[in-house]
Amino acid sequence: MEKRSENLTDLNQIGEFGLIDLITKDFKIVNDSTELSIGDDAAVLNYKNQKIIVTTDMLVEGVHFDLSYFPLKHLGYKAVISSISDICAMCGTTKQITVSIAVSNRFKLESIQELYSGIKYACNRYNVDLIGGDTTSSLTGLVISVSAIGCVSKSNYVTRSGSKPNDLIVVSGSLGGAYLGLQVLEREKQVFLVNSNSKPDLSKYKYVVERQLKPEAKSEIVEFFLENKIRPSSMIDISDGLSSEIIHLCKKSGNGCVIYEEKIPISKETVDTCEEFKLEASTIALSGGEDYELLFTIDSKYLKNIEQHKEFSVIGYITKESNTNLITKDGKTTPISSMGWKSF
Amino acid sequence: MEKRSENLTDLNQIGEFGLIDLITKDFKIVNDSTELSIGDDAAVLNYKNQKIIVTTDMLVEGVHFDLSYFPLKHLGYKAVISSISDICAMCGTTKQITVSIAVSNRFKLESIQELYSGIKYACNRYNVDLIGGDTTSSLTGLVISVSAIGCVSKSNYVTRSGSKPNDLIVVSGSLGGAYLGLQVLEREKQVFLVNSNSKPDLSKYKYVVERQLKPEAKSEIVEFFLENKIRPSSMIDISDGLSSEIIHLCKKSGNGCVIYEEKIPISKETVDTCEEFKLEASTIALSGGEDYELLFTIDSKYLKNIEQHKEFSVIGYITKESNTNLITKDGKTTPISSMGWKSF
Numbered sequence: 001m002e003k004r005s006e007n008l009t010d011l012n013q014i015g016e017f018g019l020i021d022l023i024t025k026d027f028k029i030v031n032d033s034t035e036l037s038i039g040d041d042a043a044v045l046n047y048k049n050q051k052i053i054v055t056t057d058m059l060v061e062g063v064h065f066d067l068s069y070f071p072l073k074h075l076g077y078k079a080v081i082s083s084i085s086d087i088c089a090m091c092g093t094t095k096q097i098t099v100s101i102a103v104s105n106r107f108k109l110e111s112i113q114e115l116y117s118g119i120k121y122a123c124n125r126y127n128v129d130l131i132g133g134d135t136t137s138s139l140t141g142l143v144i145s146v147s148a149i150g151c152v153s154k155s156n157y158v159t160r161s162g163s164k165p166n167d168l169i170v171v172s173g174s175l176g177g178a179y180l181g182l183q184v185l186e187r188e189k190q191v192f193l194v195n196s197n198s199k200p201d202l203s204k205y206k207y208v209v210e211r212q213l214k215p216e217a218k219s220e221i222v223e224f225f226l227e228n229k230i231r232p233s234s235m236i237d238i239s240d241g242l243s244s245e246i247i248h249l250c251k252k253s254g255n256g257c258v259i260y261e262e263k264i265p266i267s268k269e270t271v272d273t274c275e276e277f278k279l280e281a282s283t284i285a286l287s288g289g290e291d292y293e294l295l296f297t298i299d300s301k302y303l304k305n306i307e308q309h310k311e312f313s314v315i316g317y318i319t320k321e322s323n324t325n326l327i328t329k330d331g332k333t334t335p336i337s338s339m340g341w342k343s344f
Numbered sequence: 345m346e347k348r349s350e351n352l353t354d355l356n357q358i359g360e361f362g363l364i365d366l367i368t369k370d371f372k373i374v375n376d377s378t379e380l381s382i383g384d385d386a387a388v389l390n391y392k393n394q395k396i397i398v399t400t401d402m403l404v405e406g407v408h409f410d411l412s413y414f415p416l417k418h419l420g421y422k423a424v425i426s427s428i429s430d431i432c433a434m435c436g437t438t439k440q441i442t443v444s445i446a447v448s449n450r451f452k453l454e455s456i457q458e459l460y461s462g463i464k465y466a467c468n469r470y471n472v473d474l475i476g477g478d479t480t481s482s483l484t485g486l487v488i489s490v491s492a493i494g495c496v497s498k499s500n501y502v503t504r505s506g507s508k509p510n511d512l513i514v515v516s517g518s519l520g521g522a523y524l525g526l527q528v529l530e531r532e533k534q535v536f537l538v539n540s541n542s543k544p545d546l547s548k549y550k551y552v553v554e555r556q557l558k559p560e561a562k563s564e565i566v567e568f569f570l571e572n573k574i575r576p577s578s579m580i581d582i583s584d585g586l587s588s589e590i591i592h593l594c595k596k597s598g599n600g601c602v603i604y605e606e607k608i609p610i611s612k613e614t615v616d617t618c619e620e621f622k623l624e625a626s627t628i629a630l631s632g633g634e635d636y637e638l639l640f641t642i643d644s645k646y647l648k649n650i651e652q653h654k655e656f657s658v659i660g661y662i663t664k665e666s667n668t669n670l671i672t673k674d675g676k677t678t679p680i681s682s683m684g685w686k687s688f
């Protein structure tokens with residue numbers, strides 16, 4: 001019953017965002033309780049003035065993770081973190097999750113328990129309740145789908161749109177580590193495939209590997225905003241890469257930006273590993289995904305609050321013109337292009 | 345990183361419910377907003393006295409559906425119906441859904457559009473908003489995960505527990521049709537595999553095939569309850585089969601039941617097709633899943649209301665003792681055994 005012919009369109013011709021646009025454009029919102037729908041980090045529901053945030057993610061073995069080096073406990077943890085991070089990006093607090101899994105018969109009970117021990121660890125760490133899900137078989141591999149539900153404080157949620165010219169562009173933590181961790185793990189896998197007696201010493205790469213295998217959601221930053229009554233004008237989490245996310249923010253607000261390469265936060269461990277892999281650290285920081293840091297824009301009156309927070313780096317500012325530009329370390333201006341994660 | 349050894353436990357040794365019990369038993373609820381968690385048709389959240397119902401389902405190609413005879417538009421429709429039915433079983437009204445899909449590169453854009461045309465049709469039919477989701481690639485096949493969010497009226501939600509001895513046991517519509525529709529489609533597939541020129545004439549099986557390919561959620565029955573201020577004491581939707589669901593209801597309330605075989609509603613079309621397939625219609629009605637009818641228990645004071653509704657059949661009553669018994673057409677008493685859908 002599928003359509004198969006030479007005249008049909010491959011999904012990689014239109015890409016994930018093109019696909020989403022095409023399949024969702026004819027859906028009309030009919031319920032008053034739907035306040036914000038498709039197109040942000042999460043949707044916002046308004047039930048009798050109680051605003052609720054909902055997001056969902058799907059992870060597929062062989063596409064999003066490789067179980068030959070990704071421990072199941074870490075995978076369970078990361079699957080939950082990824083959804084919590086989306087709620088953080090709305091300035092919300094995650095309260096509940098549902099987890100559905102499809103597993104082939106190669107998976108044993110003990111493996112599934114490992115996966116759920118990581119899910120439980122994340123629930124404990126972030127005070128989230130597992131409230132439901134589905135468990136079923138698959139013909140091959142493992143698929144995990146996590147939906148997260150959160151609430152918003154009185155100060156309201158923050159979307160991807162809302163930035164104004166001269167707003168500061170701020171990023172939390174440091175970038176590029178998760179991508180490099182993946183490169184290290186992939187390299188060790190190749191070594192192992194050639195020589196199965198090899199015992200990788202990953203101690204040198206502890207930081208970057210941990211960024212890949214055990215990322216954290218930035219719920220403390222959301223709490224900092226709420227406690228200090230600071231409200232970003234727009235926000236997104238960095239799952240696909242800084243360049244891709246900054247373009248999202250600018251497009252949504254119909255403006256542009258200037259980013260200073262020298263201001264992009266990159267850890268020493270990331271720089272060292274980049275040198276070993278002969279990679280340009282700034283490129284990795286701009287294009288590498290899965291760091292789950294927060295990228296936000298904020299009125300410059302908050303500069304002092306931002307500077308006082310050790311996690312924050314001001315990396316540029318919003319411009320009225322729609323160009324998204326990078327000022328390189330040698331002072332040249334170059335357009336930022338999106339090289340984020342491609343689903344198809 | 346998976347566990348692989350002879351000493352490990354195959355998932356089919358413990359079954360779906362055993363697995364769910366094992367992996368969820370150590371999760372503790374920490375948020376006040378979590379009112380009802382794992383173990384019913386859906387979870388219930390309470391945000392500032394606004395109760396919200398959440399459920400999620402995962403459908404896997406080759407496990408839950410066969411695209412050689414299941415049209416993608418129907419699949420999209422059924423995936424949504426299945427989640428709406430869970431919300432109906434709580435006496436709730438579905439307001440929003442998220443849909444995540446993983447698709448292999450054998451799927452073309454036009455096929456995905458077909459799938460979403462069915463999703464849209466269901467959204468329109470049931471006044472539901474599509475508010476988010478995820479679209480990603482898979483190595484093989486199609487996986488669909490639907491989460492649904494609904495609200496509850498003042499009269500509150502109905503769980504699987506709450507029945508009392510002498511409560512009537514009532515089922516909506518008729519049973520067994522969806523299972524037989526599947527048998528018809530499977531048979532035609534086998535004929536087609538032998539002779540690809542065969543053109544199946546399914547007009548004779550229109551009813552049962554439609555029960556399989558285009559089931560409906562019983563939202564009108566929920567509306568009937570609300571309008572008439574009738575509240576079932578417990579309720580479940582029949583996705584796995586009548587015998588399996590009645591055992592769920594009795595176990596949850598710590599009681600038993602008597603069901604009369606002759607009272608089980610079976611359509612003429614289902615009986616006719618059963619005869620052709622040399623199947624016992626009552627067995628199919630008890631064990632066949634996917635009818636998405638509602639099974640509920642209700643105080644006998646509502647008997648008149650129930651009898652006046654053409655969709656309802658009173659099929660038995662709740663007993664204090666925990667035995668679940670069937671009175672056969674020839675007056676014999678036989679225990680009801682669960683032969684519902686097995687995930688592993």
